[in-house]
Amino acid sequence: MTTEATGGLGQLVAGLLPSPSPIRFLDPAGEPVDEHGGYRPPSDELTVRAYEAMALVRRFDTQATALARQGRIAAFPSSSGQEACQAGAALALRPGDWLFPTYRDSGALLSRGVDPLEVLAPVRGHRHCGYDPLAHRCAPMSTPLATQAPHGTGLAVAARWKGTDEVALVLLGDGATSEGDFHEALNFAAVFRAPVVFLVQNNRYAISVPLSRQSAAPSLAYKGVGYGVRAEQVDGNDAVAVLAVLTEAVGHARAGLGPMLVEAHTYRMGPHTSSDDPGRYRDDDEVAMWRVRDPIERLRAYLRGRGLLGDAAEAAVAARAETLAAQVRAGVADDARVAPTEMFDHVYAAAPPVLAEQRAALLSELGADGEGAR
């Protein structure tokens, strides 16, 4: 399609650019505001489900953080403050779609139905990926930054070639947008019209380095236009807005209209991981400013104001959250055992002679009776 056919370059660019300010449905107090840019709001049913999912993610997060402080798990990269994005990413997808999470996206995996103890496998220390990625259609959490973005793009193209309407949703942070793989993935996605959505959770810090040192772009969503990728920016602490924009983005991809880049403005309330000390690089005042924008409180106020969330329902959600936390505590206490020789089992489809020898050598180290095989 030529630019003439679409009414000129200006119109083409306008169709790709994000809204000049983040899409919002709710103000920080949960009051509706008219900044929704024409996006269709999510159904009440989906919004209530998002509240429950966010509450569970928050409880899971505080529990895992506590376990990390106690030394029961190696570390935990908290997503506290980003629950609207975490739950929203999962709820915008259908079961047949694919999610490509990072290490900070435990909440998205949880919201997609992955077992919480399987989510924690990497920090429990027995496996790099605890869940079956094919069963859940969730790639392993990516620890290298942005490397999962070309994977999601390739998978989405393969799905499209096969004639399905499946979509891939790739989660990224603001720091990842500086990586070359982010650039290459967006470029490939546009060139091959991949049904993929890139959700950048701009939480303003890459460990200690602030957004201003990552990018001088007007906002990260403006990176899309250079690739020919439609982009949008959204208040990432407004769950209604996140659901509205992600549902639109996923629909755009599913309809064969190409990829979409969504930047969600949010904030990492906690440290980078439980090993980090954010007091060295940011002020309490800044944290306090974001505390009043808490995504769960905002959604709760909105739902209660509309009569969609009563005391009984809220108590039921809280009870489910406590059950989840207890399940996590008990599961982590029950130390996961794994056979030491498992490290050889899946390096290749069939172990070559070199690994078969080394496996035997390790077994010998462990003793003929297998004692110590834990």
Added chain:
Amino acid sequence: MTTGRSTAVPSRAPAGSAERIWRVRGEADVPPALAALAPDTDTDADGDEAGPASTVTMTMTQALNQALRDAMAADERVLVLGEDVGRLGGVFRVTDGLLAAFGERRCLDTPLAEAGIVGFAVGLAMYGLRPVVELQFDAFAYPAFEQVVSHVAKLGARTAGRLRPAMVLRIPYGGGVGAVEHHSDSSEAYYAHTAGLKVVTPATVADAYSLLRDAIDDPDPVVFLEPKRLYWTRSPVDLPARAEPLGRAALRRAGRDVTVVTYGATVPVALEAAEAAAGRGWDVEVVDLRSIVPFDDGTVVASVRRTGRCVVLHEAQGFAGVGAEIAARVQERCFHSLAAPVLRVTGWDVPYPAPKLEHHHQPGVARILAAFERLQWDDEPDTRWLDPPGGRTS
């Protein structure tokens, strides 16, 4: 759709890379030294009419092309992708005609971005396709290094085998073709050091076909290294040539006195040296590894135990190279059979030199014969290392 925005994206031509296409050597440029494995008995034209079990004479590039063609015909999950693989047919013409034969979804020109290509291929493989990636040159594969090491190699182990990316990374490698810089690296050690990858390299036209078919059929990711200076060797082959399972070395020449262990571009050099050594009374055995990973200890060890002497030969620089691993394995397994230390004959430990110097870098017959001389034929100890360059550290 609620925003009413145009979502059209202009179509664009695949990114070209004309400036990176240096000269492609004609067949007339084939060095005569390569004749050992490639007797030019060609009487017919190309291998295009290759039918089942028919003998045709073809070049290594034609054999690779035929292997891709046959693999794509046999399995619709197989596709090739990379820079210039489509209309151009690859800068070495290995993918020539595949676009016309199989269409764009099976032969895909990509943007010029190696990490993106490999990462994209990982995603294709996650969905069950069998991508065969062409990375245009050895040194131009380096941008993809993180994708190869952290994802291609590890994904199977990370997911307990659930997402094993069955894919092939074809990489033309090595020098000897007068190329400008960054076009002549022997990068096999990087890949061989990476657990989870298989690393193979053909030295004969028949192996080029069979190893590539095997690599494409293999459930594991395979780095398929194509020795550039053997691309234009010609040899009669029976197609479809499907030899042994991937991972077996081949005995290219039987001998009683010394084993040369080598692979890829230096296999013909070893055979040439063996002929020269015969004149001096040394009967040389030549083992062509074919597969660096998995490593065929059995064939190598059996040979060295027979001959009692071993020289490891490759074009890559020697320090921390594949030859160091081979020498260590031979020493560990054959110590009591060895009459002399295991020696390495390799390129120097320098960045690949300028074209006019490359023949001084590459190990040739003279360097190999010099190594043979040091194999303690008279039971005299090798004194070469007693006074090493740089002096002793007191």
